[in-house]
Amino acid sequence: MVFKQEELYSSNFSGLTMTARDAIEKIPGNLLPSEVEQPLSLWIAVRRDYPRNACVPSLVAQQAHEHPLAPAVVTAQTTLSYQELNRRANQLAHYLRAQGVYPGVPVGLYLERSPEMVVGLLAILKAGGAYLPLDPSYPHERVRFMLEDAQAPVLVTTSRLASQLEREAALPTQQRVYLDQDAARLAVQPTGEIEEQQATPDDLAYVIYTSGSTGRPKGVEVTHDSLLNLIFWHQRAFSVSAADRASQVTSPAFDATGWELWPYLTCGAAVYLPADELRFSAPALRDWLVEQAITIAFLPTPLAEHLIQLSWPRETALRFLLTGADTLHRYPQPGLPFTLVNNYGPTEATVVATSGPVPPVSEPLAEPPSIGWPIDNTSIYILDEALRPVPWGAPGELYIGGQGVARGYRGRPELTAERFLPDPFVQQPGGRMYRTGDQARFLPDGQIAFLGRLDNQVKIRGYRIELDEIATMLNQQPGITASVVVAHEERPGEKQLVAYVVTSPETQLTASQLRTALAKQLPDYMLPTIFVRLETLPLTAHGKIDREALPPPETGKILSAALETKEAGMAGPAPSPVREEAAAPTNAIEQQVAEVVCSLLGRPAIDVNANFFMLGGHSLLGAQLILRLTELFGVQISLHTLFTAPTVRQLAARIEQLLLERLATMSEQEAHSLLEQLQNS
Incomplete structure (x- = not known):
């Protein structure tokens, strides 16, 4: 049976016009007749061609040739022109090629947000390698694991950062490229492009590590072709031109960093990097965006929600404020001089899979903003447990197909096969779809409502966190017999991690000891802020941990110091209140x-x-x-x-x-x- 129905949906920002097809050419044979008498929750991608004869390095080089003196990367202290950015990246690329970097080879990049970070990322791509971005704020043991797991033979860093890293972590044997110590060697490298054996659209562009439910982070492999699809959709959707000024605020190890860079540097726009002290203050960041005449900015959801509540001058140059990575709870107030755009997409779908403008409202709405429509060459399916499309508007698990689907997890074929499935809804040979674990439903106008997770994964500050990874680390601590970690949300958009632990009777643990132990392996955004000790974890009738029955961490009753007292035990499932006399400063x-x-x-x-x-x-x-x-x-x-x-x-x-x-x-x-x-x- 063939069921077809097409409608055209248009957004109010330039370029994002999509065709929704809520039926397919091929319907699985195991569907009952009653289930195909109504529209199904399928949006098959409409093909939109984009250039595939050039990857990011050649596109940036073209801008350097056409507009050599135009600003490419700007900070308060430094401005790199396109000519300078391309020259320095070429020199580093030639040096990396001499170290054995060719297409398919992952290269670690251990640098802070800076013009050097951008040079390093571009140079790795120019050498044909795939960049593996590593955040210097991460625990050194975690950085060591990522380098070892990715089998990256080369690390680009500075001598200062490397010495700090090696004081605490025994790094795998590899070539080191120090941008400071090796400056003289880099300066004599050729400034022209590498002509032989360049990366193709099918080669890897980058590897990004995300949290893993087994306690082991997993590296997502993304190809140049998927990255190009994101770049050209973005440029078309937001009418990006060389006159634009974009911001770069996210961590180097966050996949959104590539989204903040490549759509702009491949078309001649300028990328501005705010100082760290501005990135966490909404008023200061607003003032910086206005003063620097930024036209397009991406901000993680919690920060964006703060900015849209501020007053803005009408003369701001900002056209689009893009947000995503967390659930958006707020709508913008009428009168803001820019369009707020909500975006959704796991790392496995190359940053963004759906996008849509958020309309301003005068009164709060009960339903949170939608996550928009699929981007170019991206299919969205909402399926049941048997991989059958649910009726239009019914909830189900969200699957993503199309051009943005990543290659898989590096060195994890079993996990790749579990999450990346053959796409039964397209005729394209080798088509795959990614199982997100997110619950969603289609709205009447074709937009998608995000309904939450189907498992124990959460997002905090834009980072995807497998709660079971934290629990796995806790269970490895001496004296802990069981644990569970939950994300407690006191107010919309403000989550904190709460760890509930069961210890052996003779164990005397402190919250500080647990944090210190976890901090050696987990980044700060994965560290619980509250620890609660229980005699036992509540269980369901099926013997699973009953998260709904866990006692809430009430401020004033349960302190994070609860584990630091002998009275921190409890009777039943509720934790014992701990009260202490207020202490004043002593120095x-x-x-x-x-x-x-x-x-x-x-x-x-x-x-x-x-x-x-x-x-x-x-x-x-x-x-x-x-x-x-x-x-x-x-x-x-x-x-x-x-x-x-x-x-x-x-x-x-x-x-x-x-x-x-x-x-x-x-x-x-x-x-x-x-x-x-x-x-x-």
Whole structure:
């Protein structure tokens, strides 16, 4: 039986006009007749051609040839022209080729957000390799695992970052390219393009690691062809031109970084990198976007939700504020001078699979904004457990087919076969679809409503987290007999991770000990902010953990310090309340830290032993806290530190230790000046 029905849906921003086909040429034979008498939840991609005779490196080189002096990458301190960006990337690419980098070879890139990061990413592509971006804020053991698992023979970094990394992690044997120490060698490399054995659209462009439910992160392999589809859809949908100015704010290891770079650098636009202190403050970031005349910006959902609640000057150049990675809960207010666009897509679908503008509303709506329509050459299927299309409008699991589907997981053929399935709804040989684990349904106008996860995966700050990976790490700690981790959402869009643990009777664990142990293997966004001790985990009738029966972590009743007292046991499934006398600062450093925390949380005073996150802090406020303390004391503190030392007293002790280490390297006059400065601050 053939069932066809076509409708045309148009968005209110340029270029995104899509054709929805809620029926297919081939319907599985196991469908009952009653199930095909109504439209089915299938949107088969309509083919839209895009150039495939050139990959990212040649497209950037073309811009460098046509507009050599145009700005390509801009920071407060540096502007790289297209000519300079292309020249430096070519020199590094030739050097990488000499180290054995050819098409298909993964290359680790361990750099902070900077023009050098962009040069490094482009150079790896020019050499034919696939970049493996690594965030310097990640635990060093996790970075080591990714390099080893990806079998990356070359690492591009700096001597400073490498020395910090190797102090804590035994890295696999590999070639190192230090952008600072090897500067003289790089400077004498050819500045022209590598002509022989360039990457083709079928070759790998990058490998991005995501959280794994077994406790082992998995690397997603994405080809140039999938990346090109994203680039040309983006340029068409948002009318990108050389006159545009885009922002780059995300972590180097977040797949959205490529989305923030390549659609613009392949068409002559400029990419602006804000300073770190601006990335976590909505008002400061708004002012920067306005001052720099940014025309298109992507921001993770929590930050975007803050920005759309601010007042904006009418003269802003911003045309589109793109968001995604988390569930969007808010609609923009009428009068904003730009269009908010919600985007959805797992790493396995090359950043974005669906996209749509979010209409402004005067009154709050009960339903959250949709995730839009499929992008070019992308199919969306909503299926039941037997892989049959559900009726249009009914909930089911969301599957993604089409050009953006990744090659699979690096070195994980079993997992690849489990998540990347043959696409039964297209005639194309070798067509595959990715099983997302997300629940969704089609709305009457063809847009897609996101309904949540079907498993224990969550997203926090745009990062995909398998809660079972955290529990696996917890269960490896001595004395813990069972654990479960959940994402607790006190307010829409503000999630915190809560770990419930069962320990052996003789075990005396502290929350600080657990955080410190986990921090050696997990990035900060995966560290629980609250630990609750239970005698047993509640179970369902089928013997599975009953997450619905877990007691809520109520502020004021359950403290993250609960594990640090002998009275932290409980009777039944509820945790014991723990109450402590409020403690005041006992020295100047504690006093200054407490004042910064009070200012951020809007409190007149706090207990210096209270957990920052239990007082109402979250990751965005935490980033602001670390930036202020770094500026105040002049020492380098990482956001990771806040998760292992989340109280004023613990933070102050860390800062005091860093200050003592710094004083030991100073002359007597410099030390006296620093002490005087701290006393007067």
